[in-house]
Amino acid sequence: MTRIVVLGAGLGGSIAAFEIKEAVGARADVVVVNQGDTFHFVPSNPWVAVHWRKRQAIEVKLGPVMARKGIILHTEGARKVLPSENRIELSTGESLSYDYLVIATGPDLAFDEVPGLGPNGGHTQSICHVDHAEAAAAAFDAFCLSPGPIVVGAVQGASCFGPAYEFAMILDTELKRRKIRDRVPMTFVTPEPYIGHLGLDGVGDTKGLLESEMRDRHIKWITNAKVASVEASVMHIEEFHEDGAAKQTHDLPFGFAMMLPGFRGVEAVRGIEGLTNARGFIVVDKHQRNPAFPNVFALGVCVAIAPTGKTAVPVGVPKTGFMIESMVTAIAHNLRSLIQGAAAEEEATWNAICLADFGDSGVAFVAQPQIPPRNVNWTASGKWVHLAKVGFEKYFLGKVKRGESEPFYEKLALDVMGVRKLKA
Numbered sequence: 061m062t063r064i065v066v067l068g069a070g071l072g073g074s075i076a077a078f079e080i081k082e083a084v085g086a087r088a089d090v091v092v093v094n095q096g097d098t099f100h101f102v103p104s105n106p107w108v109a110v111h112w113r114k115r116q117a118i119e120v121k122l123g124p125v126m127a128r129k130g131i132i133l134h135t136e137g138a139r140k141v142l143p144s145e146n147r148i149e150l151s152t153g154e155s156l157s158y159d160y161l162v163i164a165t166g167p168d169l170a171f172d173e174v175p176g177l178g179p180n181g182g183h184t185q186s187i188c189h190v191d192h193a194e195a196a197a198a199a200f201d202a203f204c205l206s207p208g209p210i211v212v213g214a215v216q217g218a219s220c221f222g223p224a225y226e227f228a229m230i231l232d233t234e235l236k237r238r239k240i241r242d243r244v245p246m247t248f249v250t251p252e253p254y255i256g257h258l259g260l261d262g263v264g265d266t267k268g269l270l271e272s273e274m275r276d277r278h279i280k281w282i283t284n285a286k287v288a289s290v291e292a293s294v295m296h297i298e299e300f301h302e303d304g305a306a307k308q309t310h311d312l313p314f315g316f317a318m319m320l321p322g323f324r325g326v327e328a329v330r331g332i333e334g335l336t337n338a339r340g341f342i343v344v345d346k347h348q349r350n351p352a353f354p355n356v357f358a359l360g361v362c363v364a365i366a367p368t369g370k371t372a373v374p375v376g377v378p379k380t381g382f383m384i385e386s387m388v389t390a391i392a393h394n395l396r397s398l399i400q401g402a403a404a405e406e407e408a409t410w411n412a413i414c415l416a417d418f419g420d421s422g423v424a425f426v427a428q429p430q431i432p433p434r435n436v437n438w439t440a441s442g443k444w445v446h447l448a449k450v451g452f453e454k455y456f457l458g459k460v461k462r463g464e465s466e467p468f469y470e471k472l473a474l475d476v477m478g479v480r481k482l483k484a
Contacts, residue, residue, distance in 0.1 A: 073164030176290030208315030217322025219376020233419030264439030
């Protein structure tokens with residue numbers, strides 16, 4: 061029996077397992093290897109960090125769901141991928157062989173690349189994992205007893221900027237609810253060349269929309285910023301001109317700080333020649349297939365994508381839900397074809413839709429494709445975005461609980477824009 065192993069069970073890996081199993085049916089065993097048995101809806105982490113959600117509300121236990129779908133779940137995690145031997149070394153030391161491997165690990169969070177960064181031994185908070193978000197919530201509560209400056213943003217090498225913007229606005233909303241916003245100067249720090257770049261060279265008028273929102277909320281910003289180091293209450297920042305020349309340095313005091321780290325590939329895949337690039341991201345062709353090891357596919361944040369253009373400070377490219385879903389579908393169809401003796405010809409569309417919640421309003425954008433030039437380049441804002449994000453959270457968690465594989469993001473994009481004719 062053909063064995064397909066999916067490495068990772070996050071937003072991409074979980075729906076990949078469901079869709080691949082539906083595509084291949086009884087012709088192959090589908091096995092998932094994950095660190096633990098719990099799915100977390102990562103887009104809700106900013107809400108957890110201000111007590112708008114409890115972690116239990118954004119979790120799904122995967123064991124019963126996978127079993128219902130006929131998918132085998134290993135919860136011990138992987139120590140090393142050995143693609144030349146078609147096997148994975150599990151953290152227990154045991155070995156798991158495969159005929160096809162789908163890598164969906166997400167990123168390794170490179171807090172160690174900036175001295176003093178991060179929640180574990182560092183001086184900044186994170187919302188990249190629900191554990192981090194819970195720790196951030198406790199730190200924020202303590203901060204509110206003695207308010208002061210806040211710094212929010214992302215460091216060099218980050219490749220997911222939407223949550224940083226969301227969290228800055230959500231903090232602004234929560235501070236107003238606690239009636240202490242007037243005592244909290246806030247600065248947004250980012251390696252992006254301009255506000256609203258998002259690692260995508262902007263989408264529609266994200267620059268204008270986000271700059272306006274930040275002005276309205278009295279949030280200052282520093283772009284083209286490299287975080288040199290972080291001390292207990294001071295962040296040391298180097299700001300650059302567009303041409304890469306040094307501009308000035310900043311020593312920003314803070315009482316609370318949340319900075320997204322740089323991303324890199326997880327340790328289990330880093331340094332494997334032919335499989336990954338220098339940062340440990342998986343190299344894939346247009347069929348989501350690794351050229352050196354053609355029985356290995358990859359999707360989501362762990363995939364290597366070149367930056368949209370040169371920037372003064374390194375800026376990564378995000379992999380949003382719509383893009384990930386299209387990767388999942390392409391891989392599922394390609395695996396079915398290969399098992400049936402046909403060629404892998406399906407290509408992902410790599411479109412993007414984002415609902416950025418600001419607590420009491422938000423910004424939505426649709427980019428088709430995600431990397432410019434685009435056929436659709438659309439943005440909008442309003443209180444309806446917050447409501448849409450709440451609805452999306454409920455829908456996606458329900459989808460995982462039911463083990464559903466039906467693609468969703470294209471319908472969401474059309475509903476958000478209210479232009480169904482685009483489907484044609």
